[in-house]
Amino acid sequence: MTGPGSEGLQLRRAVCPGSFDPITNGHLDIIGRASRLYDVVHVAVMINQSKKGLFEIDERIELIREVTAEFGNVQVESFHGLLVDFCKQRDIPAIVKGLRAVSDFDYELQMAQMNIGLSGVETLFVPTNPTYSFLSSSLVKEVAAWGGDVSHLVPGPVLAALGDRLRRK
Template sequence: MSRAVCPGSFDPVTHGHLDIVSRASKLFDEVVVAVGVNASKNRLFTAEERMEMLREACAGFGNVRVAGFTGLLTDFCSEQGIAAIVKGLRAVSDFDYELQMAQMNASLAPIETVFVPTAPEYSFLASSLVKEVAALGGDVSGLVPPAVLERLLARLAERAAGQA
């Protein structure tokens, strides 16, 4: 069975992320969406919240599961029997960074990285931009799943109320 991982922080998950997961699910028998759990990083959502949102957003894919991981992605892949990392590329600048990461990962474990170009309609999309635009009152409803939008707006409102 061919198994791949789509790693990320997914803070929050966007339609761009889901596009890559959907396309990976057609290429591999199983896809693990792996949420990086790093307590030292300041995230809008906890790791468990991000995994919950991903489980809901990926529920329609029969061969996709969500898991959290700490430490090296290559260790997670070895433990899970995963042979490929799937990464979405938005621009040439992504490729420069991701190629270096792919080569480092290959030096650590027998794992291949598969690059999937982002669909043009999502080429500008980044979780950080979604959070920033939403925090400033912009409409991000077309960029994230409805359940994610609801949680995003609620969390931003909580944060704004806490600062008032």
């Protein structure tokens, strides 16, 4: 926020973390909803060196930037380590997580309690749009690898990148 009288105003910031390998319409729905609630939404792409993703981190970042550009307040970058450290380094007080099912809640609640205990960073749970309640990146990759139609599950640029990647494998 800039302009007369804006001195001292603090931007409301949140982070949407994940591996996003690849980003799905379910992820995009959560990020879009967070972008309406916060001034700045950071999308933090997890680096897990013990896992080999379908897409490299830089490719994921570019795809996410492309499909979130319409929101205008989303920043995308990678991180390695504790999410609360990412938040502390950027003065982000809130983590936004989508919940698909009760099984997600059990795990995410433990993580939220750990995060607030470690650093005071709050976690907000957003119920997933029922249209995407079954959706995961792993499922998208598996269906696409077997030639299934995932066009309704991922944004257009992701569908094209997924097709290109799977044809090269």
